[in-house]
Amino acid sequence: MNQPATTTATRAPFGAQLREAAGDWWQNERPTWIYVFKMVFAGQLALGIGYTLDLESPRSALITVFIVMQPQSGMILAKSFYRVIGTLVGSVAVVVLVGLFAQTPELFLIASALWIGLCTMGSAYNRNFRSYGFVLSGYTVALVGLPAALHPGITFDSMMTRVTEITVGIACAGVVSALVFPQASAPGLVRIIRGRFTAFVDLIGATLGGTTDRKKLDAANARFIGDIIGLEALRSSAIFEDPEIRLRSGRLTRMNSEFMALSTRVHALHQLMNRLHASPAPSARIVIDAISPYFKEVQPLLTRDSGEPVMSAVDAADAALKLEAYKRELPRRVRATRGELRLDSDSAMLDFDTASELLYRVIEELHAYTLTYASLPQRRHEREQWEHAYTPKTSMTTALIAGTRAAVTLLLLSAFWLASGWPSGDVAALNAAAFCAITSAAPDPAKATRTVAIGVAFATVAGYFYTFHLLPRADGYWMLAAMLTPMLMLAVWLTTKPKWAGYGLGICIFFPFLAVPDNFARFNAAGYLNEAVALMVSLTVTAISFMVLLPPTTDWIVRVLEKQLRKQVVDACFGKLGHLALKFESGTRDLMHQITMLTSSRPALRQIAFGWTFATLEVGHAIIELRTELNGIRTERPDLLPAGAYAALNRLRETIPALFNTPNRDTFANALAANDHAIAQVQQAIGPHYRERSERHRLQRTLSYLHFIRTALLDPQSPLHTMRDGAADANPTNSGARHAT
Incomplete structure (x- = not known):
């Protein structure tokens, strides 16, 4: 009888539930919607300034805002900095290429493809905001250079217009990010x-x-x-963005x-x-x-x-x-x-x-x-004096493949453009080249390109409706901005959701490209459809090139990175000791990060790579410390070790790189034998006779490094264990089931 009353008494009032829900939304969703409004506002501001300055294509300023906008101001400034640098370098390349090959379109396209391939290779090699500078260097050649090659007289004007439009977009993004609900890094x-x-x-x-x-x-x-x-x-x-961070x-x-x-x-x-x-x-x-x-x-x-x-x-x-x-x-x-x-x-x-x-x-x-x-x-401290920067390690092979893929894709589409006389062939060529560079660093570039293509398909339909049904009724900039705002907000909101970010990116970039009019608006249905088809063709060809031309998701690419990972031990054996430990540490972890990204859906392949990572870290780090210790001994007390010990240690320094270069039973046996011989020689040098504590400690440290290398080589959970004689018949203990200590 009393149960309903109890339930009513414990149930929170509707108003309290509503306040709780609103508080939860304010806490979790407010930053997202602030970012959406800031980005759309900055884009509309750039568009308005573009129209006011009578720029040829104000939509480029709008698109620039969407490309450089980031949640934190520092990210915007970093990305904008490299975008400006890339655009300026690309503009210089345009002047050079047009000056050399304006009368021969075929040679111009070949030279442009080589340039874009080099820029894509640089983008894949850097893999940070600097990579975006390389992308823009290549993209500017495609965007400005292709039209300029057809009309050499407009080269300088096109280049200056392009730089101005990008500058307006960058300035609007930076100002809005810094002044409107700023979010610092x-x-x-x-x-x-x-x-x-x-x-x-x-x-x-x-x-x-x-x-x-x-x-x-x-x-x-x-x-x-x-x-x-x-x-x-x-x-x-x-x-x-922050002087306090610069001080630290x-x-x-x-x-x-x-x-x-x-x-x-x-x-x-x-x-x-x-x-x-x-x-x-x-x-x-x-x-x-x-x-x-x-x-x-x-x-x-x-x-x-x-x-x-x-x-x-x-x-x-x-x-x-x-x-x-x-x-x-x-x-x-x-x-x-x-x-x-x-x-x-x-x-x-x-x-x-x-x-x-x-x-x-x-x-x-x-x-x-x-x-x-x-x-x-x-704010000031002696530990600030540190000049050893983090050193990423990108495989030149994978970067070269990315550059070659972009160049081949551009050449194929350019050849089709010239052979067919397609009016929008230049749009297809330049967008394919750009997306080959932009998506080359993605874990699955073909999938990323397909998701963007879906966004472009939606942008094409929406853009047609806007261009031919809404925009002719727009009277002035403010009505145009009001019409564009809902679609732009939807596109930006999609980019904040990892699952739908590709769709949002496609809409953010290509809806303005198709739907936002130039200063001299042209309502040409045939031209619109030609450009829309060109965009879809460019993305389709890009996705196919990623699936056919040495796709990054193949096991072969992972094996290339794995080989590069093992080569870190070779560098540990022969690299200059100055800052070698930091370069080794950062390079090994950077390669492992790349492998992790590529093997997210292949746990077995990732597990093998993890095994090589830890084997590389253990052996390589011990080698560097052993070399550092021996360098001190040779400098201060060269007579502390006999000639036989030095010879044994040099032999170890030869067999360890051979093992990690070509891991097999023979190289493993040679490395293990060399390590055991080096241990015996150092033990003999220590001897039972009296030594000063500092001398004995140095020799014992040397011996400890050698012994740790030996235990790492014999680790039953290391990939090297399979190369040991009798390993197939061994039944190693699963030490992961219990803790070391």
Whole structure:
């Protein structure tokens, strides 16, 4: 009897539900709609200025706004900067090509195709806002150069008009973004930095505290790869808008570098301990029991007095003091523990030495990373002095394929244009060349082009209705703007939804291209249909070229990147030591990010690539540290190692690159034998006789690096394991099921 009353009493009033729903919308959807209104307003402003200045094609200014507009002001400024540079370079190329080949259209088209191919290659090689400058350099040649080649007398006028229209669009986008509900990049950058620091502190505590298995650690490392690249992209944009970020740019770059080095150390230590757990030898358990207590001491150093993990820069400053004290005492304590060990083999002692050395390096890198994070609140700091920039690593092979594809596509459409006399053939050619460049960096360019084509088909139908039914009734700019606003808002809103962004992009760019009139409006149905067909043909041919001409989604492209990934170890063996560690770290992670993007729907292929990534990181990083240590020995104490040891180490430096260049049973056996021989030579150099502590420590560090390389080569979960004799019959322990410590 009382149940209905209870239900009524606990149900929230309708007004409260409405306020809650409105609050939720305000929190989640408000930024999206602010962005939509800002973008449409900036576009309409650019269009109005274009008409006022009597520009030939004001719609180009409108389209420029849609191309450069981004949620954050810094991104707009960065993209606009490279767009202006690309347009200016492309304009110079137009003058040169038209001057050389104006009387021979065939040679002009061939030269334009080569130029656009080179620009597309540059775009694919850079893969950031700089890539957009390369796209515009090629696109400007197509957009301005093709009409100018037909009418050489208008070349200069066309070039100046093009630059002016783009400048108007960029200026409107920048002004509106900065003045109307501005959204800066800096707060997002701060959130990412704090979130990543906290997440990594948690990961270190869980990893060394004994609650993370290998699969979770691999997944975290894969996620951190995206974070590293995303943070660098956001930093390079934020410096355009915020002087505070510019003052800290060196520290932000430094944090990224220290983060990469630290994550590699943590993963290496975790893998070494996993291998010890998988070992059936009783001495392995002794080593684990001896080193594990040190691991459990790390997490309290990264915890506030309240028991919560370190989050803010102020908390990090306190944690840095704790880490410094711990790092100072760690070598003495480890030596005492080592002296108490009763191990029956040199290999077991090597395991302990290697684990303790890796632990010390983890603490050292963590201390440096924490110090840099703690320094961020200060406008000026000594840690700002950091000139080692993040170095991406793009395969020249894939970039060359992208450039060749764009050039071939342009040549095919240009040949059809010349042979058929198609009035809108130039539109088809220039748009195909542009989209070959724009979508070449997408994980699946053919799919991306198909989604844009669907948006273009919708824009064609809507544009026809606008052009021939609404615009003839428009009286002046304000009525035109009112008619265009609903369609433009729909298009921009679609771009904010990842699932529909391709459709929105097609409408944003090509609806204005088809429906917005020039200063001298022409209502030509045949011309409209010709241009619409040309757009659809260009996108169709582009999609086909991506599916036929060495498509990026094939396994072959992944294998090319995988080979480039393994080549990182070759560079680690022979590259100049100055800044080599940073180049190695950033290049390896950048290649892994590319492979991750290409294998999103192929988990088996991705898993193999992940295996090579971690094998490359482990072996390559150990090689660099080994070379650094040996360089110090050769410089300060060349007699510390005998000639036989130097020869053995040089032999190892030859066999490791051969293994990663051509991984097979023979190269694996040679590398393992060379590593074992180098270990024996260094052990003999250490000997049982007395040495000064610093000398013995240097030799033991050298031995630890060699031993870690050996354990990485023998890792049962590494792709190299399949090349080991008897691996097919082995039954390796799945160390991912348990934690290292």
